Amino acid sequence: MSAINKSTQDIPKEIERFDITFRIQHVIMFTTFLLLSFTGWGLKYAHDPEGLSSIWIRIWGGADTAGLIHRIAGVTMLLDFIWHVIYLCYLFATKQLTFNTTTTLIPLPKDVIDIIKNFMYFFGLSKEKAKFGKFSYAQKFDYWAVFWGMFIIGSSGYALAFPMQATYLIPQFAAGWIWELLGLMHSDEALLAIVFILFWHFYNEHLRPGVFPMSWIWITGKISTEQLKHHHPLEYERLFPDEAKKDKKG
């Protein structure tokens, strides 16, 4: 994003959307996510359907090994998340990342308007979809869902995996009910996260027309200028103002 040629003469064929650090963080995130989902699913549905979970857990090396995989993957995911937050702070501190209403991931009033616009388009009340900046409301939702997951599933998972450490943080009055709640939080929100990824993330980023069957952005980090213009017109206008003006005239 930093080294983008703004001259109108040569528009690059593609631009970098995610740098190598973000891409590595994403790979670690989804690898650990899959491991956690696979091993956790067997425990969540240990009793039903009868016997299937036991077979599934045996595939993962038995309950002891599956538990170990789950813990290692969980800690790795939390560390990956912390690394991401620190990296963002670093980018802001060194001015490599600055706040801008068309590039930010922070939800803004415009996102609400975009949702309304899109729903009008869905119901045929409008001919055009909403025009997005660097990140659409769907992508912002996707991004902050991870934060929600880290807060709810990550914290409860940490407390369940290391209960003795957690007892120092748990207030006396909560000790009677918090363990039950932690287990419920962990398992219910994990199910939400799995369905969310399957539907929302997969459809919006990979399976939608024009991208199907997979977006290459997670590997290359690059988006074609054509795609950018189509899916993120406001970001295109910001990066190539002269070209965008020409397009409008033409």
Next chain:
Amino acid sequence: MFQEKLFAVAAPLLFLLLMFPVSVFSEESADCISCHGSMKGRIKSQNGVLIELHVDADKFKASVHGTLTCAECHARFAGTAHASAGKSLPSNLLSLSSQLSSKFRVDAIAGAACIACHEETYQQVLSSVHGKNIIEKKQSDGALCIDCHGSPHYITKVKDGNSPMSRKYQVETCLHCHADKSIINKYNLEENVMDSFKESFHGRKLHLGHTRAPSCASCHNSHDIKTKTDPASPVFGKNKLETCGKCHKGANEKFVQAITHKRPGPIPHYGEKLLILLTIGTFAFIVLHVLLEVFADIREAVFRKKEGK
């Protein structure tokens, strides 16, 4: 040379012999089995109790008690088909059998006979909540040896996977009584034991074959089991610190409150309801959004095609 050859042939043959169980019945047991091995069905005793007549000879032989003679436990029959004068029996066995009359309406001697070999264990059971229920309260439904270990003729080692006290079947065995509504009401027991254990991390892991997951006896002890209100119970008050500490090193006051068999309190209960609401709400939004977008995109593509024409 010949001797070596003979040995080469005989050694494996001798080893093969070991593979086939040799009949270990005493002559006396063989007499009993010759009838009871082929008998089927049940017979009503004089006081109206149904008695199972069949004894599976092979299963008996394979059990830990396969080498005992029948009369070692069935030392005396009173008023049955095998009425006998009876030999003189040790006094502790006789007094125990009279104490167990509420439990064993047919052959209390055989029910008490376990004490001959398992004296210490039997004494523990008698002073446990299960034993006291029979001896002091004179109830007939309290658990004794065979209620947990299964038929006395086919008892296998607890470590054997098929024992009703094995890790695999122990929970089910305890739940015969502890999930039985009439027993729960009669003795005012905790009514959510089965569900709470099966739903817990302990129960799930045990079900999936985790090697260190606890079963009932891991926390509540086995033969000397006490009610939770008995200060000698491993789950009474501060005793939990030590009991949980067997697996969870450094278990403290806040930690040991994690496991109860009670129903979830209001906070976890409504907390879960809130989470379910949030989950369903999010499901509804994302599924609706994705589907609407798909349909709108298809509609748009069809229209655009038409306009193109």
